[in-house]
Amino acid sequence: MKRTRVAIAAMAAIGALTLGACQADAGDPDDAGGDTGAETTDGADAGDGGGDTIRIGIKFDQPGLGFQDGAEYTGFDVDVATYVAGELGYSPDQIEWVEAVSANRETMLEGGQVDMIFATYSITDSRDEVVDFAGPYFVAGQDLLVRADETEITGPEDLNGKNLCSVSGSTSAQRIKDDFADQVQLIEQPGYSECIQYLIGGQVDAVTTDDIILAGLAAAEGSGSMTVVGNPFSEENYGVGLPPGSDQCEAINEAIQAMFDDGSWEQFITDNTEGTGYTPNADLNPPTLRECAS
Numbered sequence: 630m631k632r633t634r635v636a637i638a639a640m641a642a643i644g645a646l647t648l649g650a651c652q653a654d655a656g657d658p659d660d661a662g663g664d665t666g667a668e669t670t671d672g673a674d675a676g677d678g679g680g681d682t683i684r685i686g687i688k689f690d691q692p693g694l695g696f697q698d699g700a701e702y703t704g705f706d707v708d709v710a711t712y713v714a715g716e717l718g719y720s721p722d723q724i725e726w727v728e729a730v731s732a733n734r735e736t737m738l739e740g741g742q743v744d745m746i747f748a749t750y751s752i753t754d755s756r757d758e759v760v761d762f763a764g765p766y767f768v769a770g771q772d773l774l775v776r777a778d779e780t781e782i783t784g785p786e787d788l789n790g791k792n793l794c795s796v797s798g799s800t801s802a803q804r805i806k807d808d809f810a811d812q813v814q815l816i817e818q819p820g821y822s823e824c825i826q827y828l829i830g831g832q833v834d835a836v837t838t839d840d841i842i843l844a845g846l847a848a849a850e851g852s853g854s855m856t857v858v859g860n861p862f863s864e865e866n867y868g869v870g871l872p873p874g875s876d877q878c879e880a881i882n883e884a885i886q887a888m889f890d891d892g893s894w895e896q897f898i899t900d901n902t903e904g905t906g907y908t909p910n911a912d913l914n915p916p917t918l919r920e921c922a923s
Contacts, residue, residue, distance in 0.1 A: 683719045685710045686729030686737055686746035686870070693845015693901045694749055702726050705841065706867075708897040709766055709888065710747040713869070716884035717877075735759045738872045745877070746870035749842065752919075761922055762868035763881035766894070768913035770861020771801040772840035774847060776828060777856045777906075782835055784860035785809035791834040792816050794824035801837045804862070821846055829854060839865055841898075844907035856906040864913065878921035889915040 687706050688695030694704040707726075714724055729737060729748040737743050738760045749769070752762050773793075775782050782788065785805045789812035795802035797817045806813050816833050818824050825846060827833040836843065840861050847855040869881055888894045894915055898907075 682723050682725045683714055683717070683745075684725045684727050684743045685714065686727045686734065686743040686748055688748045689726075689728045691749065691842065691845065692849035694842065695747070696849075697726070697728075703901075704845065705767075705897050705901040706747040706749065708900065709885075709894070710745075712888050712893055712897075713745075713747075713881055713884040716887060717880060734870055738870055741872065744872070745881070747867075748870075749839065749865075750868055750870045752866045752868040756870075760873050761871040761875050761878060762919075763871060763878040763921065764868035764885060764918060765866035765916045766869065766885050766888075767841065767867040768910065768916045769839040769841050769865040769867060770910055770913075771804070771837060771863040771865075772843060772861045773858040774828065774836040774843040774855055775834065775858055776831075777854050779834070779856075783858060785837075785862055788813040788835065790814075792832065794818060794827050794833040794836045795838070796820060796824070799837065801863075805837065809862070825850060825855075840907065841902070841909070844902035844905045847905040847907075848902050851904070853904045859906075859908065861910055866916065882918045882921060886918060 687702065687704075687710060689697040689702075691704065691706075695706045696702070696704050711721055711724065715721075727737070727743050729743065729746050729750075731748070734746055734748065734750060735756065738746060745763075747766075750756075750762075752765060756762070773782065773785065773788075782791065786809045788805060788810040791810075792814045793802055793805060794816045796819060799815075799817070802815050802817075806815060816824075816827065818827070821836075824833070824836045828836050829850075829852075835858075836846075840857055840859070843857050847857065869885075871877060871881075888897075898909060
């Protein structure tokens, strides 16, 4: 069964992840750096439509968002990217997926290794000075993942005296301790796999990072034993990274708006977070598209 096979493969990969989403910028789950190994190709320029290929950067190791299982690519970012590429004139078999490690994304765009990036890529002022962005196509927020039968924890302020799991260097966990619950006990682990297993086993009471990342992890685990609290305490605008000076922003924004309007965006979220009880923050989603740089 396809969903079961993908879930098993996803759980095997979760252990390799670190919470770069909280180590550097929320929404950047592996800012550990390192070379992507991606090679440039002679693919068509994004937006030409009907060209040989379009090169799209995604995460390869983030269940529910961007995940590679052999020749199959799944996740919310993958679904959104496939839709946008279709609106630009590219069929799924014309998409060349390229691994976009967080620390290398600006370099990949500046160097022409990819035509665009969909990879939990938060729009920030510093990045705006280096590359261009379309979107945002989603607004995430740092949140909590708890056991499905948990009734006491409804937000970060309920964590005094509780054990909270995150990976080493988590700014999300430290924000909770500093701003909401100074008596929370922070349990640091090297990767998501340990946090998820600690939560299932009862050694910790919650796990923290971006809400849609938590939902993807819970969906990959597949048992329905975990749920996202749904009380985010930050805003992370996920945008489409583009090479500096790109002329594709308007076309991509039109595609994203079409996705919002025809119901595909909502379906993509449902497909990738099924069984977790997750719903996006309705006050922020679907997000308002920002104006493209002139």
